[in-house]
Amino acid sequence: MNQPESNDRRLDGWKAIAAYFRRDRTTVMRWARERSLPVHRLPGGKQGSVFAYEHELKAWAGQLEQSDLAEDLPALPDDAPPSPASPAGEPIRFPPAVPEAPGKRTRPLFVALGAVFVIAALLTITVTLSDGLGPAQSPVERAAALPSDPAIADDYVAARDLWARRTPADLRRAITLYEKVITADPDFAPAYAGLAEAWLIYREYGAATESRAYSAAKSAVEQALSLDGQLAAAHRANGFIQYWWSYDAQRSVDSFRRALELDPRDGLTHFWYANVLSDLGQDAAAQRAYDTAQLLLPGTPAIAVERACAHWQAGRDRRAVMELNQLKAQYPDDATIRNCLAWAHISRGDIKAYAREYRALASLRAVPEMQRLSRALDAAIARDPATAHKVLVADARREFAEGERKTRMTPAFHASCMGDRETLVALLQQASMLGERWYSATLNRRIARKWRSDAEIIRLLNKVMVATPDVDLS
Secondary structure, three states, X not given: OOOOOHHHOEEEOHHHHHHHHOOOHXXXXXXXXXXXXXXXXXXXXXXXXXXXXXXXXXXXXHHHOOOOOHHHOOOOOOOOOOOOOOHHHOOOOOOOOXXXXXXXXXXXXXXXXXXXXHHHHHHHHXXXXXXXXXXXXXXXXXXXXXXXXXXXXXXHHHHHHHHHHOOHHHHHHHHHHHHHHHHHOOOXXXXXXXXXXXXXXXXXXXXXXXXXXXXXXXXXXXHHHHHOOOOHHHHHHHHHHHHHOOOOHHHHHHHHHHHHHHOOOOHHHHHHHHHHHHHOOOHHHHHHHHHHHHHHOOOOHHHHHHHHHHHHHOOOHHHHHHHHHHHHHHOOOOHHHHHHHHHHHHHOOXXXXXXXXXHHHHHHHOOHHHHHHHHHHHHHHHHOHHHOHHHHHXXXXXXXXXXXXXXXXXXXXXXXXXXXXXXXXXXXHHHHHOOOOEOOHHHHHHHHHHOOOOHHHHHHHHHHEOOOOXXXXX
């Protein structure tokens, strides 16, 4: 069997393609994105399962020799030694027969040949796995990865930009673009992580119910992790879902830690982890995480908003309300600011101020159920402000029955803030009987502080309160 010409060789994986040009993987991946480097993707392969033919690479380099981009390309002399081809592209050569030494037992030929085939197969599997599962990418490479097709890459970048704007219309468009990218490149894991993040933020700013948004986000995260278990963004989104929807604080903390192990300089991970730490009552750790997030993502309004809300969670109510009102004047269309202010007002028993902020929140998000509740609350306040909170409790019970809410923690907090002991005790009894676990140190501490002399409420509260998970405070 004749040895194939070097320019007919197939190079499997980014590492082999980079070696051909004597450049690093990042450079040739950029050439594929920006300069149409002829790289092929294996059908059905995982992210990174690519190959190229030497004759196509040589022709591509020749076309750019006279262009203004030539300085970015290495010289490829005709007498350059060929780069190694994949085992799949090379013929298997057997050594010439060697006479057996006297006294040495000869193995049957089929056994020897079988050993050669086994070794060749193992080599092929090793190379395929190392490239299919990817030569190890740095966190920056993973975070900055783009689909190889330029048009798909453009849609992906546009989706990221729209997501960052955080308006309902932009978030809807981002979701549409992410779904388009996934349809065109179903093995591109970052698109699934991005889709999950878009749904998670859309539930705060747009017309999406909790169950719809979290269900879509969870499905996308699971797909992202199945494609790339080393993708920090997927672990980050998973931690968000585990805390705010699944009410599993320890697993959430573990997911955020994993995301930070994979990419310790990801500002969004530090930011979302700070929000969790704040709700868990770990104020000092949360403030450090917010500091890191601001250093990595300077000038991000969302961080300023959540940090102001964190002041309320830590008991610095006056400072929180002052900063949130300042932010509201600066960003009047930010729904999260209104939501944080509503919580701060009802914690002081001010149901009218709560209703005012909730009315604005319902208008900004345009969720029909929220707008209906806002009207009902306004009508209840007009009748009797002291009992108007029962409208909120009744709506929370409806959400619980429909799967939109998983614990009675929030309506119990509302009843506590308004001094409604009867409703609070009833909700605590139901929660205890059903085995609910209330994770928010912010709400639990405020209820406990208000009713510290009421033995029955404290006993019931202790049954549903969850201990702080194992949080790294270093």
